[in-house]
Amino acid sequence: MSSTVGAAETAAVLTQALPYIKRFRNKVVVVKYGGNAMNPEGGAAQFAEDIVLMHSVGLKPVVVHGGGPQITDMMTRLGKKSEFRHGLRVTDAESLEITRMVLVGKVNRELVSDINRHGPLAVGVSGEDGGLITAVLHDAELGFVGDVASVNPSLLLRLLEHDLIPVIATIGVDEAGQAYNINADTVAGAIAVALHAEKLVFLTDIEGLRRDVADPSTLVSQITTAELQLLVEDGTVASGMIPKVQACLNAVGASVGSAHLLDGRIDHVLLLEVFTDRGIGTMITSD
Numbered sequence: 001m002s003s004t005v006g007a008a009e010t011a012a013v014l015t016q017a018l019p020y021i022k023r024f025r026n027k028v029v030v031v032k033y034g035g036n037a038m039n040p041e042g043g044a045a046q047f048a049e050d051i052v053l054m055h056s057v058g059l060k061p062v063v064v065h066g067g068g069p070q071i072t073d074m075m076t077r078l079g080k081k082s083e084f085r086h087g088l089r090v091t092d093a094e095s096l097e098i099t100r101m102v103l104v105g106k107v108n109r110e111l112v113s114d115i116n117r118h119g120p121l122a123v124g125v126s127g128e129d130g131g132l133i134t135a136v137l138h139d140a141e142l143g144f145v146g147d148v149a150s151v152n153p154s155l156l157l158r159l160l161e162h163d164l165i166p167v168i169a170t171i172g173v174d175e176a177g178q179a180y181n182i183n184a185d186t187v188a189g190a191i192a193v194a195l196h197a198e199k200l201v202f203l204t205d206i207e208g209l210r211r212d213v214a215d216p217s218t219l220v221s222q223i224t225t226a227e228l229q230l231l232v233e234d235g236t237v238a239s240g241m242i243p244k245v246q247a248c249l250n251a252v253g254a255s256v257g258s259a260h261l262l263d264g265r266i267d268h269v270l271l272l273e274v275f276t277d278r279g280i281g282t283m284i285t286s287d
Contacts, residue, residue: 017275024274025058027198028160032188033065033111034204034264043265047203048114050270051165055121059274060160063115063122063167064191066184067107074102087240091143091181099181100126103169111167122165127172128179130155133187135172135180146172146180148187151194160195189247193254200251201273202244203264208282209245211236222283225252248284259284 033047054061071089072082075098083090091099108124115122127133132155135146149172159166170187173179185202192200211218211231223231228249231237237245248259262269262281272280 013276016277020275021057024198026060028060028062028192028195029054029199029201029274030062030064030188030192030195030197031201031203031270032184033063034068034184034202044111044114045117046267047264047270048111048118050268051115052118052121053271054274055163055165061165062156062160062191062195062197063111063165064170064184064188065103065107065111065167066170067103070107071099071102074098074106085142087242088138088142088145088183089181090141091145093144096144096179096181100171100179103171103181108167108169115165115167121163122167123159124167124169125155125159126169127182127187132156132168133170133172133182133190135174135182137174137180144178144180146174146182148172148182148190149174151190153191153194156191156195183243185243185247189251192251192256192259196255197251198257199274200248200256200259201270202248202259202261203270204244204261205263205265206241206261207263207266207280208261209237209241213238220282221279222285224285224287225249226287228284252284252286257285 031051051061051063075082075095078098080094104126112122112124125132131152133151134149136149138145138147156166168191170182170184171179172182189200207219209220210216211220228245232245244261252259260273260281260283262273266280269280272278
């Protein structure tokens with residue numbers, strides 16, 4: 001009996017997924033994979049499986065990754081203390097080199113490798129490649145921390161045309177060629193706008209947006225940009241959630257269909273959000 005029930009449940013899930021597969025076929029979905037969501041116990045491998053499945057049924061996933069915890073760990077191992085101001089890492093010349101080494105040389109390569117275990121699909125790029133991300137200085141007191149001045153999506157569009165999955169490390173360069181570390185949430189939002197993405201998805205280590213940070217029962221499952229802006233203004237949205245929420249507001253306010261805040265520690269949360277009626281986390285829409 002149990003095998004029959006299991007088969008029926010599986011069939012129900014697959015049937016439920018079909019209209020979503022049809023709806024989102026050939027649509028770009030930008031997924032920001034946060035450093036805090038990178039569960040060392042198989043999390044990256046499962047994330048890769050989800051990305052490959054999305055690609056296999058006709059979606060066009062684009063991965064933007066962070067790596068804050070990994071950068072902090074490497075700096076500690078090298079005897080360098082991490083300093084943050086207003087949630088941003090103070091980045092001197094040595095810290096920038098460490099950041100580039102971790103994001104481009106380690107985290108990016110590992111994600112590409114995890115995806116490519118399922119076939120030659122992923123291509124790792126940095127914002128420095130092909131003029132992808134032009135950066136400007138954020139604040140001189142923070143050192144080499146940048147903001148996104150512009151995104152040139154040509155490289156990404158060529159990769160997508162060849163049925164490949166871009167995996168993006170968030171280092172940008174200014175017009176003089178100086179590299180900057182840029183907040184990955186901000187980059188993901190800018191990439192989504194430049195590609196006219198259908199969805200912008202943030203995978204992090206919280207289940208979504210709460211009206212009361214301390215109360216899980218206040219999770220907001222769906223909210224409009226106008227309602228979300230009010231939560232920003234009254235201080236409900238604070239700390240590390242601010243860059244994510246601002247990126248969602250900017251993206252949905254431009255050309256992106258919807259934005260999603262999800263707990264990346266949940267098994268296959270990306271598939272649950274995109275392909276089922278259940279939904280999970282917080283979805284932000286224009287109305």
